Amino acid sequence: MNADRVAIVGWDCASPWLVFEHFASAMPHTQALLQRGAGGRLRSCHPPITVPAWMCMATGADAGEHGVYGFRGVADTTDPGFVLTGAQSFRGPRPIWERLASRGLSSHVVGLPGTWPPTSDRIVPGILTPDDHPVPCAGYRYDVADFRNMAPLQLVSEISEMTVARFDQVEDLAARDDWNLLWVVEIGLDRLHHALWHHVDPTHPRFTGDSRLAAALRDYYGLLDNRLGRLVALLDDAETAFCVVSDHGARPMLGGIRVNEYFRERGWLTLHHEPVGSERLDLAAVDWGRTRAWTTGGYCARVYLEDPDPAFHEEVAEALRALPGPDGERLATQVHAARDLWPLRRGRSPDLLAYLGDLDYRCLGTVGAGPIHQPSNDRGPDAANHDWDGIIVAAGPGVVPAALPTSLLGVAGFLEDVLGV
Numbered sequence: 001m002n003a004d005r006v007a008i009v010g011w012d013c014a015s016p017w018l019v020f021e022h023f024a025s026a027m028p029h030t031q032a033l034l035q036r037g038a039g040g041r042l043r044s045c046h047p048p049i050t051v052p053a054w055m056c057m058a059t060g061a062d063a064g065e066h067g068v069y070g071f072r073g074v075a076d077t078t079d080p081g082f083v084l085t086g087a088q089s090f091r092g093p094r095p096i097w098e099r100l101a102s103r104g105l106s107s108h109v110v111g112l113p114g115t116w117p118p119t120s121d122r123i124v125p126g127i128l129t130p131d132d133h134p135v136p137c138a139g140y141r142y143d144v145a146d147f148r149n150m151a152p153l154q155l156v157s158e159i160s161e162m163t164v165a166r167f168d169q170v171e172d173l174a175a176r177d178d179w180n181l182l183w184v185v186e187i188g189l190d191r192l193h194h195a196l197w198h199h200v201d202p203t204h205p206r207f208t209g210d211s212r213l214a215a216a217l218r219d220y221y222g223l224l225d226n227r228l229g230r231l232v233a234l235l236d237d238a239e240t241a242f243c244v245v246s247d248h249g250a251r252p253m254l255g256g257i258r259v260n261e262y263f264r265e266r267g268w269l270t271l272h273h274e275p276v277g278s279e280r281l282d283l284a285a286v287d288w289g290r291t292r293a294w295t296t297g298g299y300c301a302r303v304y305l306e307d308p309d310p311a312f313h314e315e316v317a318e319a320l321r322a323l324p325g326p327d328g329e330r331l332a333t334q335v336h337a338a339r340d341l342w343p344l345r346r347g348r349s350p351d352l353l354a355y356l357g358d359l360d361y362r363c364l365g366t367v368g369a370g371p372i373h374q375p376s377n378d379r380g381p382d383a384a385n386h387d388w389d390g391i392i393v394a395a396g397p398g399v400v401p402a403a404l405p406t407s408l409l410g411v412a413g414f415l416e417d418v419l420g421v
């Protein structure tokens with residue numbers, strides 16, 4: 001028997017270790033769904049970055065098919081420039097709510113990254129929505145501004161308020177009879193991991209053991225679980241399937257590496273003028289006639305090569321693999337050629353993707369004064385990097401435990417199977 005309705009709750013950045021082990025006792029409703037159905041790890045995509053990852057999950061198509069490789073894309077013109085990713089940037093297969101609509105099924109989508117600007121009045125867009133966009137209810141927030149620089153307990157408080165307002169809105173929508181798919185994504189956890197991970201994870205080199213802050217993160221996982229439980233209680237579980245997912249996990253961020261400076265040292269990146277201090281790479285300042293390699297900052301290095309010679313591509317890949325850690329130690333860096341990750345590549349795709357220390361280190365895009373290795377992020381204090389595995393839990397009619405996807409690219413197809421379409 002299939003489900004008439006699926007309610008899917010996304011916890012951005014939810015960690016399998018915390019949900020299934022460390023905080024499991026604080027999450028009874030999640031445990032109940034696991035008992036009733038199934039759950040496990042959900043592998044993220046390339047790159048495991050929030051905006052492309054959620055849309056890859058919602059469509060079942062990879063970043064190459066969409067032509068979206070991060071929060072910022074690179075314009076596909078002779079003069080490279082950055083463009084902010086929006087809903088219109090995704091050129092590949094359509095998200096599940098549009099596919100369901102073509103079959104006469106209706107959806108509500110709340111907070112899913114990559115949906116700004118919304119394409120329908122049934123979408124409450126997610127992060128990157130401008131602050132002046134109307135909110136669906138009083139107290140609703142699309143995101144918390146300046147989350148990297150707020151005092152931790154203040155941040156927990158503001159994010160908790162944001163989450164309560166989001167799920168109040170979701171409960172209003174859930175109570176209506178006009179949907180078959182209800183998909184909400186809460187971004188709060190991602191923000192809290194960046195602020196609090198080193199208070200919780202004893203493997204973090206900067207682990208503090210601060211039990212008050214560790215408890216604050218545990219309480220927030222408890223809040224997410226509580227709102228999940230309320231949603232389950234509100235809906236008829238004879239006709240409704242439930243699913244909980246995350247787009248990636250979290251792990252300690254050991255530091256940042258300024259890959260553009262590394263390229264400059266090798267003569268692969270040349271600027272018209274020497275930067276005054278350490279600053280973000282301004283593409284207008286690049287001397288393109290004398291530049292062969294450059295990168296954007298982020299959880300991984302998206303490397304763009306301006307020289308088509310395959311031997312040069314291999315030379316850069318080798319140089320990135322050889323890039324040592326801050327104490328000269330060897331890193332477990334993974335470097336992939338774009339053609340190996342994405343058979344089809346729309347738009348201006350990076351040529352290489354480098355996971356520095358396999359996501360232990362963040363890539364910093366800055367150029368100018370200062371060492372290659374930095375203890376933190378160039379955007380402010382940061383304790384966590386994204387990790388490869390997120391979570392999935394599912395239960396209810398139509399849910400076949402053996403058919404649970406292990407990759408986020410399988411989620412949209414799984415939901416269609418649950419609905420029997």
Ligand SMILES: [Zn+2]
Pocket residue numbers: 012013049050051053190247248
């Ligand atoms: Zn995310």
